[in-house]
Amino acid sequence: MVMKLKRRTISAITAATFAASVLAGCSGSGGDGGGKSKGDAGGASQQPGKEVVLRVWGPHDFMKGDESPGQQMVKIFNEKYKGSIRVEMKYMPWAEYNTAIQAAVTSNDLPDIFNLPQNIDFQQVVASKWIRPLDGLVSDAWKKQFYDGAFAEGVNVIGGKTYTWPIFGPQLNQLLYYNKDVLKNAGLDPEKPPKTWDELRSMAKTVTEKGKGDIFGAVFAMAENGYATNTVTGFAAGINNLEASINGFNYKTGAYTYGSKAISDSVKFILDLKKDGSILPSAYNLKHPEAGALFGQGKAAFLFDGRWRMWLIKRDTPDAKFGMAPLPTPTGEPMIMHHTLATNSGFMVNDKTKYPEAVGKFIEEGLASDLFYERFMKSGVALSPIEKLNADKSKYPYPEYETFAKLHQDLLRLRPDPLVRNPEVVKVLVEIGGMGQPKIKPSFNEILQAIITGAEKDPDAALKQYNEKMTKGFKDGLDKMKQSGVKVEPGDFSFSNWDPKKDYTAKDYEAVKK
Structure with missing residues (x-):
C-alpha cells in the first residue's frame, strides 16, 4: 500500500x-x-x-x-x-x-x-x-x-x-534517516546522528572511506521530480526558513526565493558531499523506491526523504535498524518547516x-x-x-513512530495561506497551476539535476534565471486574472506579521486584514 x-x-x-x-x-x-x-x-x-x-x-x-x-x-x-x-x-x-x-x-x-x-x-x-x-x-x-x-x-x-x-x-516533507548498522560498522555512534552540516559531511566521508566502494555516506532520489527539490529546500530551512518553502515562495515578503543565499548554500552543500565522493554514485539515476531500498539494505548511512519513507523502510526492509532526525543545519540549531492543514x-x-x-x-x-x-x-x-x-x-x-510523531510536533508550524486572506486567490492558482508553476521549464528539479551532475556549470546564474521565470509567471497570471475582473492583488500573497517560528493563527489573519 x-x-x-x-x-x-x-x-x-x-x-x-x-x-x-x-x-x-x-x-x-x-x-x-x-x-x-x-x-x-x-x-x-x-x-x-x-x-x-x-x-x-x-x-x-x-x-x-x-x-x-x-x-x-x-x-x-x-x-x-x-x-x-x-x-x-x-x-x-x-x-x-x-x-x-x-x-x-x-x-x-x-x-x-x-x-x-x-x-x-x-x-x-x-x-x-x-x-x-x-x-x-x-x-x-x-x-x-x-x-x-x-x-x-x-x-x-x-x-x-x-x-x-x-x-x-x-506532514514533514524532509527528514534525515540514518542507518544505525552502517554507522556502527564505520566506527561511529549509531545513536548520535549529525546535527550540523560539518558533522554530516565528516560522518558521510568516514562511512564512504570505510565502505571501500560498496557503502557510501548518503543517498537520495535525484532522478525523480520533486525529491531533489525537497532535499534542497529542506536544507535551506536550516538557514532561513522564510526562504525554504517547498514552492520556493516567501509568504512574508510575497516573492520567490530560488535565487536566495539559503537555496544557493544548500545546493553548494550537496555539491560538497559530491566532491567528497560521499553520495552513492547511482543516486543520480535513482527514483525514490530504489533510493529507499538501498538505504534499507545498508548501502548508505544517510537518506534525505519525506515522512512517507518510514513505513516503506519498515515494509520493504523490515530488518533495517534506522533512526530519524531533523536535517542538520549549519549551526546545529533545529530547523523549522511549514505546512497548512x-x-x-x-x-x-x-x-x-x-x-x-x-x-x-x-x-x-x-x-x-x-x-x-x-x-x-x-x-x-x-x-x-x-x-x-x-x-x-x-x-x-512500532517504536520509530514515537520519534516520527515528536519530530512533526517539534519542527512543523502553520504558515499563512493566501486563500484564507482572499478566496479569489484560487483563480490565480488555477491559472498558473499552483505556486510551483509546473508549466515553467526546465523545472527546479531538472535544474538541480543539471547542477548536481555537473551539466550546469554556473549554479547561481541558473537559480537566478529560474527565479526570474517564476516571478514573471506569477505576475503574468495575477495580472491576467485582474484584467478579467478578479479582485486580487500581489499583497494578498504577503504577510508582514508572520513569525516563522510560530503557528500563524486566526488572530494573525485578522490583524493583517485590518
Missing part, C-alpha cells in the same frame, strides 16, 4: 470541463449502488427496511485492497449497519480516477462521496452546487476533533459552510445524494473517525488530522 500526497497533473479533465458540466446541470448520485439516481436536491429519506448503498470513490492507496485501512474500516462499518447501510468503496489510481470522475460528471452519475481532482476552481464548484456542505450531516463534536487550523474560511469553508476536511495530519482537496458529498443522513453517519462514524484513523496510523504511513489520536502512543505501530 503506497500513499501518495502529491497529485499528478490532470490532463484528461480541466477546470473548464468541470465547470461546463456543472453548469449544464450535474445531478448524479450513487444512492442505489448503480445506474443514475434522480433524488431531489435535499435527498430522499431512507425507506424502512431498505438497505442504503453508498458509493465512495477515491485515488488514495489507503483504500486499495481488502487489508487497507479504508477497506477494513468499511467492513466493520457495514457489519455494524448490516441491512441498513452498505458502503461500496472504490479505489482507482489517479489517471483512471480522473477519467472516471469526468465520465460521472458528464453522465450525471457522481458517487455519494468522492475526492476532488486537482486544478479545479473550488469556489466555482461550490457556487455551482454540485457538492453540498457537511453542516447538518455531521455534529459539531465531529468537527471539533480536528486540529486547530483544519478548517478555514476561503479554503474548505465557504460562506460559513464546511465542505470537506483534511484527510492527513501534519486546511485543504479543499479532500472528500466531498454529492449535492444530489439520495441519502444524506446515511452519508453523514458514514463520515462521522467511518471515513473521518477513530475507526478509520486508528487503522490508518497502524499502517505507519502518516499522522492523522485528529490531535488526540496522534498523542496516544498506544496507537503507534
